[in-house]
Amino acid sequence: MSxxxxxxxxxxxxxxxxxxxxxxxxxxxxxxFDTKEVSESESPDIFKLESKExxxxxxxxxxxxxxxxxxxxxxxxxxxxxxxxxxxGNTAIIPQQLTGMLRPDLIIPFKVTREAARDALKSFYKGxxxxxxxxxxxxxxxxxxxxxVPFWLIDCEAHASIQYKATNVxxxxxxxxxxxxxxxxxxxxxxxxxFERIPADASTKMDDAYxxxxxxxDYKAAVNFNTAYLSGFFADKYDVDSGAAKQRxxxxxxxxxxxxxxSTVTGYATCESVSVNLRLSHGKLRYALLxxxxxxxxxxxKIYTFAMNGQTGKFTGALPxxxxxxxxxxxxxxxxxxxxxTLIAVML
Amino acid sequence: MVRLSRLCxxxxxxxxxxxxxxxxxxxxxxxxxTSYDINARVYDGAGLLDAGQASGLKSMINxxxxxxxxxxxxVTVNSLGGKSPEIFADDYFDYNGFGFGDNRDGILFLVSMxxxxxxxxxxxxxxxxxxxxxxxxxKNKVVSYLSNGEYYEAFSHFIRMADSYIQSPRPTNIDLQKxxxxxxxxxxxxxxxxALISVLFMSAQLKTARPQSMANDYAVRGxxxxxxxxxxxxxxxxxxxxxxxxxSGGGGVHTGSSGRSHGGGGGKF
Numbered sequence: 001m002s003x004x005x006x007x008x009x010x011x012x013x014x015x016x017x018x019x020x021x022x023x024x025x026x027x028x029x030x031x032x033f034d035t036k037e038v039s040e041s042e043s044p045d046i047f048k049l050e051s052k053e054x055x056x057x058x059x060x061x062x063x064x065x066x067x068x069x070x071x072x073x074x075x076x077x078x079x080x081x082x083x084x085x086x087x088x089g090n091t092a093i094i095p096q097q098l099t100g101m102l103r104p105d106l107i108i109p110f111k112v113t114r115e116a117a118r119d120a121l122k123s124f125y126k127g128x129x130x131x132x133x134x135x136x137x138x139x140x141x142x143x144x145x146x147x148x149v150p151f152w153l154i155d156c157e158a159h160a161s162i163q164y165k166a167t168n169v170x171x172x173x174x175x176x177x178x179x180x181x182x183x184x185x186x187x188x189x190x191x192x193x194x195f196e197r198i199p200a201d202a203s204t205k206m207d208d209a210y211x212x213x214x215x216x217x218d219y220k221a222a223v224n225f226n227t228a229y230l231s232g233f234f235a236d237k238y239d240v241d242s243g244a245a246k247q248r249x250x251x252x253x254x255x256x257x258x259x260x261x262x263s264t265v266t267g268y269a270t271c272e273s274v275s276v277n278l279r280l281s282h283g284k285l286r287y288a289l290l291x292x293x294x295x296x297x298x299x300x301x302k303i304y305t306f307a308m309n310g311q312t313g314k315f316t317g318a319l320p321x322x323x324x325x326x327x328x329x330x331x332x333x334x335x336x337x338x339x340x341x342t343l344i345a346v347m348l
Numbered sequence: 349m350v351r352l353s354r355l356c357x358x359x360x361x362x363x364x365x366x367x368x369x370x371x372x373x374x375x376x377x378x379x380x381x382t383s384y385d386i387n388a389r390v391y392d393g394a395g396l397l398d399a400g401q402a403s404g405l406k407s408m409i410n411x412x413x414x415x416x417x418x419x420x421x422x423v424t425v426n427s428l429g430g431k432s433p434e435i436f437a438d439d440y441f442d443y444n445g446f447g448f449g450d451n452r453d454g455i456l457f458l459v460s461m462x463x464x465x466x467x468x469x470x471x472x473x474x475x476x477x478x479x480x481x482x483x484x485x486x487k488n489k490v491v492s493y494l495s496n497g498e499y500y501e502a503f504s505h506f507i508r509m510a511d512s513y514i515q516s517p518r519p520t521n522i523d524l525q526k527x528x529x530x531x532x533x534x535x536x537x538x539x540x541x542x543a544l545i546s547v548l549f550m551s552a553q554l555k556t557a558r559p560q561s562m563a564n565d566y567a568v569r570g571x572x573x574x575x576x577x578x579x580x581x582x583x584x585x586x587x588x589x590x591x592x593x594x595x596s597g598g599g600g601v602h603t604g605s606s607g608r609s610h611g612g613g614g615g616k617f
Contacts, residue, residue, distance in 0.1 A: 127553075128550075128553055128554055129550050130547070130550050130551050130553075130554060131554065156563075161576070166579075173591060175591075176590060176591060177588045177589060177590055177591060178588070178589045178590075178591055179586060179587070179588050179589075180586065180587045180589075181584060181585070181586040182584065182585050182586075182587075183581065183583075183584045184581075184582040184583050184584065184585070185579055185580060185581055185582060186580045186582050187578065187579050187580070188576060188577070188578040188580075189574055189576065189577055190574065190575050190576035190577075191572070191573050191574035191575050191576070191577075192571075192572075192573060192575075193567050193568075193571050193572040193573070194567070194568040194571040195563050195566045195567055195568065196566055196568050197566060198563050198566045207557065208559060209557045209558055209559045210557045212558075212559045212560040213556060213557050213558050213559070213560065215560060215565065216565045216566075249563065251561075252560060252561065252562055252563035253563050255561050255562050255563075256562045256563045256564050256567065259562065259564075260564075260567075260572055264574060264577070307557070315556075316556045316557045317555075317556060317557060318554065318555040318556075318557050319554040319555065320554070321551050321554055326547055326551060329543075329546070329547050329550065330543050330544065330547045331543075332543075333539070333542065333543035333546055333547070334539050334540055334543035334544075335539075336539075337538070337539035337542055337543060338535060338536045338539035338540075341535035341536070341538065341539055342532060342535055342536075344535075345531050345532060345535055348479075348480075
């Protein structure tokens with residue numbers, strides 16, 4: 001097992017991928033290189049250490065590497081593909097996690113900087129009336145990590161035939177009676193639609209809801225995979241197999257095609273589907289690493305997690321709610337609106 | 349001066365001047381001391397009251413007019429002559445010159461035996477004092493008497509209620525609670541629902557991490573196609589429901605044929 005570093009040809013420091021210039025940059029001497037120019041410097045004397053004291057189960061999920069820069073122990077789990085040495089802080093890429101079947105087909109490099117992610121968190125607090133007042137001051141930014149998250153990109157052809165029953169209602173009245181005329185219809189729609197590169201989170205560590213709410217990624221900026229992009233970031237390999245990922249994407253495809261078909265039914269007062277027949281066939285499957293900033297803040301001994309699309313900057317998260325503010329707003333609005341309404345009622 | 353002296357020396361001119369002066373004086377006095385015909389205030393065209401009952405009502409009305417300069421009129425008829433109860437009541441009030449003051453303050457209670465209609469028409473100050481909530485209070489009290497044929501009781505209760513309303517001219521909350529409980533309840537329930545929806549919306553904004561249910565972003569543009577599309581008419585069905593009988597109508601402010609506006613309300617008994 002070997003760990004990978006990109007050495008600066010000028011000074012020997014460890015090169016990092018720079019999201020702004022989209023090039024490899026040396027943090028020590030500021031030299032810049034294209035991702036294709038740099039060559040991997042693999043230390044020949046890399047060894048995989050196994051800890052004796054750990055239980056069998058713990059060992060199964062944990063792999064220990066030697067740092068090529070300082071020789072310190074880097075502990076990763078079975079999915080770690082890029083991380084940092086806890087002793088010297090140098091980036092460490094584990095190429096074995098990204099070769100053969102595990103080699104990603106494509107990667108979208110980071111576009112958004114760490115500072116932008118930090119600012120986005122601050123602006124995420126804005127306009128949130130129910131956020132506890134002390135949260136802004138008291139919460140500490142625990143960590144901010146750029147992670148290349150493994151995704152399955154799934155191509156899917158969907159075919160559907162759906163039957164609906166629909167009605168139209170006309171009402172009128174004469175001097176003595178009210179009339180309601182209901183026309184009944186039977187509708188049939190058959191057709192298909194193709195989906196391309198639906199992303200499905202392939203990492204068990206990442207929350208699917210977070211990963212889906214920072215979609216979409218712009219695949220036009222995707223490039224062929226090169227380990228150089230991982231330098232300076234964390235990366236995981238997939239640990240959700242493509243079959244499980246397809247189940248999730250198929251559900252989304254089903255909902256989509258049903259709503260697309262429903263939108264072709266117009267001009268009726270009511271419409272409900274009677275029978276739905278769906279046939280999905282999967283096309284190409286791609287394995288991709290997509291850039292995500294993960295931010296953790298601590299408030300009242302609780303960790304709050306936020307995620308940001310490392311390409312588009314789309315930000316998502318979950319903030320705590322102040323119960324006090326909730327009730328103040330509720331009663332304020334209730335009494336205020338009620339008083340205005342009563343005043344108007346009395347005046348009328 | 350010359351003209352006036354010429355008028356004064358002319359005997360005919362002098363007499364005309366005095367006559368004109370007296371006429372103007374008597375008009376001014378009439379305006380200050382409104383004389384009215386109390387007998388016209390209770391017109392029992394349908395013959396629902398005996399003479400003693402009619403004079404009892406007249407004296408109750410007389411007290412109100414004297415105390416508040418507020419007109420109260422009771423009308424019973426056998427036929428509305430093709431008019432709606434509302435229009436008949438408004439016209440009867442306007443064209444008989446009821447109401448006191450510039451705004452013709454007053455209230456009229458009409459009972460028509462033709463289709464068993466009752467209607468209350470308010471005018472001037474009466475429109476503010478006896479609002480919709482109070483009309484429905486009067487209705488709750490009076491209509492059952494009308495239905496039972498106890499017309500004198502109905503009219504005397506009406507006059508007493510009108511009297512108490514004039515004494516507390518601004519409809520209070522208590523009146524609203526009695527008569528307009530439903531409208532106030534609607535206001536507060538609506539306020540509750542809006543407040544609840546607003547705070548739930550605000551709390552939902554705190555959490556934006558939500559799964560996506562659709563894959564529409566990834567549909568290949570132009571790939572959506574329908575190979576079959578059929579809309580078949582199966583059958584039709586028409587239902588017929590008798591129109592509900594109008595129970596109560598004519599609320600709110602409206603303008604009669606004389607151009608004066610009235611409030612009030614009415615219904616069947």
